[in-house]
Amino acid sequence: GRSPVDGFPVRPAPGGRTAVDVFPHGAYDWLLLNGFRAEVWSRPGVTAEDLRARAGLGLRTPRDTRGVAVVLGAGNIFSIAPLDVIYQLFADNRVAVLKLNPITDPLLPVLEKIFAPAIERGFVRVITGGAEVGSALVHHPDVAAVHMTGSAATHDAIVWGSGDEAARRKAEGKPLLDKPITSELGGVSPTVVVPGRWSRADLRYQAEHLVTQRLHNNGYNCIAAQVAVISADWAQKDAFLAELRAAIERAPARADYYPGSAGRVRSARAAYPQAQIIGGRTLIEGLRPVDSEQALRTEYFAPVLGVVELPGDTGEFLAEAVRVCNREFIGTLGMNIIADPRSIAELGAEFEAAVEQLRYGTIAINAWNGVGFLTARASWGAFPGHVLADIQSGVGVVHNALLIEDPERSVIRGPFRPAPRAVLNGEFTLSPKPPWFVTNRTQATTMRRLTDFAKRPRISALPGIFASALRG
Template sequence: MTSTVTATVGAAVSALRRGEVEWARTALPARRRLLDQIHVNTARHAQEWVETAARIKKLTSDSPLLGEEWVSGPYSLLTGAAALAESLLALEEGRSPVDGYPMRPAPGGRTAVEVFPHGVFDALLLNGFRAEVWSRPGVDAETVRARAGLGQRTPTSTGGIGVVLGAGNIFSIAPLDVLYQLYADNRVVALKLNPITDPLLPVLEKIFAPAIERGFVRLITGGPEVGAALVHHPDVDAVHMTGSAATHDAIVFGTGAEAERNKAAGTPRLTKPITSELGGVSPTIVVPGRWSNADLRFQAEHLATQRLHNNGYNCIAAQVAVISADWPQKERFLAELRAAIGRAPQRPDYYPGSSDRVEAARQSYPQAQVIGARTLIEGLTPNRREPALHTEYFAPVLGVIELPGIDPAEFLARAVQVCNDEFEGTLGVNIIAHPATIKQLGDRFDTAVTELRYGTIAVNAWTGLGYLTARASWGAFPGHSLTDIQSGIGVVHNALLIAEPERTVLRGPFRPSPRSLLHGEFSLSPKPPWFVTNRTGATTLRRLTNFAKKPGVAPLAPIFASALRG
C-alpha cells in the first residue's frame, strides 16, 4: 500500500472520528435540516448530474434513454431525502414514522405497511400502483410501530464509522447508501466511489457539502487498494457494498487459495459487520391466461424493459422469463418479445466486461438468437447445471425457460418452486398475470406471493420500481450468511426506518390507460415512462424530477401531457 493511499484514508477516517462526536450532539431537528439542505443541493445540481451521467454512459444529449438517468439519479435522491426528513419530523413530534400509514395482517403472521401511494400526488402520478413493506413472521402492527425509527430513536448512541463501497451502474445507489448509513445505522460515512463514477465526484461534493463540512461524510476516489485500506482500517466499524457476490467474497475472505480456505472454514478475513446488495439472476414469471394482442405486445415490452433498462447493467434486471410450455399463446408472446427487444433503442456498452459476458453467454448457448446487440436464449431447463440460472450476466442477455402446465395454479406453484430452488440470488422476482387469472386463483395467488423468497416481489410491475420507491425496503430476502451470500445481507432505502423488514410487495396495472379503464381495471396510468420503448420517457422523467424538487399542482399538467404521448 502506498504512502499516498495511507495518508488519504487516514485523513478521511480521522475527520470522521471527529465528525462522529459532532453527529452525536446533533439533535433530530438539525439532522432533518441537513436532509433538507441535501434535497436543495440535489435539485440545484440535478442537470449537471444528468449531463455527467450521460458522458459516462456515452449517451447523446437528445437520447430517449436520458430519462433513465433522471429517474435513477437525482429523482431517487430527492425523494429519498424528502421521505427520510418526514420520518425524522415524526420522531421529533413523538410519533412513529409509520403512523398514518395503513397496515393490515399479511399471510404467515406478518404485518403489511402500505408505503405507496402516500398522499394525493403519488396517487395521481402513478395511479394504480401500490407498494407494501412486509414484516417478518410473528411481528404485529404494534411492534412495527414501536420499533420504526432505527438509529434515530437513540441519536446520541452513534454507530461509529461506516464505509460504503459505491456501485458503478445506477448513480443514486451510492448517495442513497450514504443516507441509510447516516440515518438508519446512525454512523458517519466514508463513501468510496466506484471508478466508473469518479466524474460525478464534483457533483456529489456539492450535494453533500453541508455533511462534508461538519465531518459527517467523506467522499474518496481510487482503485481497489483504496477500498481495501478503508475496509480494513482499524477505526472503521462497518462496511456496506453494492456489487457482485465474487467481489463480496474477495472483501470478506480474501483472494486465491487463502480465500478458499477461509470460506470453507467459515473464518472471514473481515471480522467487522458487512451488509450488501449483490444482485443475482432475477426471474419473471409469466402466468398463462387469455390475453389480447394488445396485452401480448404491452407485456412483451414490459419484459424487454425489465432486462434492457440501463442495458441490463442492473442488479435487479430480469434475466430469465419463466413461461408455460403448454400456453396456447406462448409462440405469439415470444414473437412479440423478440420484436420488443429489436425495437428498444440501441446504446453503447459502457460497463466494463459487458462484451465478454455476452460472448460467454453465446458460447454456452450456441442456439442463442442475436437481436441487434442483444441476446435471447430460449430452451433453458430448470437444473443446477444451467449457466443462465446461476451466472449474473449483467449485460443485455435474456433467457427463457419453459415449464409444463396450462392450469395457472399448477404452473404458478411449479414456477415458485423453481425460482426459489434453482435460481441464484433473492433480490427480486416479477410476476405477470392477467387480472382474471389472479381473480381465478384467489388465495392460491396470495400463497404464491408469500412463498416466493425474494426481497422485492412485483405483480404486473417491475421490481425496479421498488428501488425508486423511497419508503420501500430494498435488499435480498433475509437469511443469507457470509459463506452463502446470494443477493446479500440487510436492506437500504426503507425511509420509514422499519426494523428488519422481510420484503416489499409491489402491484401495478396489467394494462395501460385507457385500455385499463375499458376492461374494468381502475388505473389512469399510461405506458410507464421507464419502458425502454416509451417515446417521451426522457421528457416525462425529467419533468417528474423537477416535480420532486418542489412538489405542487402546477407541474402536474406538463408531466401528464408528456406521459400520455409515450
C-alpha cells in the same frame, strides 16, 4: 415520541406477517403513479404493535453514535451510492466515507455539492480511487462497518481474500474482514409469466414490459430480469415469444459501457448454440429448470435474456414456477410476476399463497421490481437468511425510509394494462405506459419533468408531466 410508521396504513399479511402500505402516500404519489402500490412485509410473528414500537432504528437512540461506515458505491445506477450513505446516517447513526466506483468518478463534484452540509460538519466524505483504496478503507482500524453494492465475487474478495488462503478461511469460518458488512449483490432475477387469455395489445405491451425489465440501462441492473419463466402449455406462448423478439428489435440501442459486458455476452452465446442475436442483444430460448443451467446460476449483467418453459396451465404452472424460482435460481434480490387480472381472480387465494412462498426481497406483480427501488419508502435488499459463506444477494436492507426493523420483503403491484385501455377492461388506473419502458417515446422529457417536480412539487407542473407521459 412518535413512530415513523404513524400515518401509514398497517394491516395483516399472509403467514402471520404485518404489512405497511408505503406507496402511494399523498395526492402527488396517487396522481403520478396511479395504479401502483407498494407494501413492506414484516417477518412472521411481528404484530402491528411490535412493528410500530420498533420502527426508527438508530433514531430511537440518537446519542448512541456507531462510528464510521465505509460505503463502496455502485457503478451502474447513480442514486444507489447516495441512498446508501443516507441509510448509514439515519438508520445506523454512523458517519460515512463513500468510495465511488471508478465509473462514477466524474460525479464527485455533483455528490460533494449534494452532501455539502454533511461534509462541512464532518458527517460525510466522498472519495475516489481503485481497489487498493477500497481495501485500505474497509480494513482501516477506525472503520466500524462496511456496506457495499456490487457482485458476490467482489464481496467474497473483501470478506475472505483471494486464492487458496480465501478458501481456507471460508472453510474455517474465519473471515479476513473482522467487522460487520451489509451488502446488495444482485443475482439472477426471474419474471414469471402466468398464462391467460390475452388480447393482441396485451401480448405486445407485456412483451415490451419484459424487455424493459431486461434492457433498462442496457441490462446493467442488479434486478434486471434475466430469465422469463413461461408455460409450455400456454395456447398463446408462440404469439408471446414472437412479440418478445419484436420488442427486443424495437428497443433502442444502448452503449456497452459497463466493464466486462462484452465478455459476459460472449460467454452466454458460447454456452448456448441456440442463442439468437436480435438488434445486438441476445435471446436464449429452450433453457432447462435445473441448477446446472448457466443462465440460472450466473448473473450476466448484460443484455442477455433467457426463456424457461414449464408444464401446466395457470395454477399448476404457477406452483411449479414458485418451486423453480426458489430452488434453481441464484440470488434473492427481486423477481416479477406478470398475470392478467382475470387469472389472478381465478387463482384467488392460490395466487396470494404463491406470493407468500416466494423467497425474494422484492416481488413485483404486473410491475418491474425497479419500482420498489424507485420509492425509497420500500425496503431494498435480499430475502433474509444469507450468510457470509453463501452470500447470494447479500445481507441487510437499505432505503426502508420508515426505518422498519428487520423487514422481510416489499411487494409491488401495478396495472396489467396502461390507460386508457385499462379502464376499458375494468382496471381503474390513470397510468399510461410508464416512462421507464425502453419503448417509451417521450421518456427523456417525462423524466426531466418528474425530476423538476421532485425538486419543487407544485400543481402547476402536473399538466406538462401528464401531457408528455400520455404521448409515450
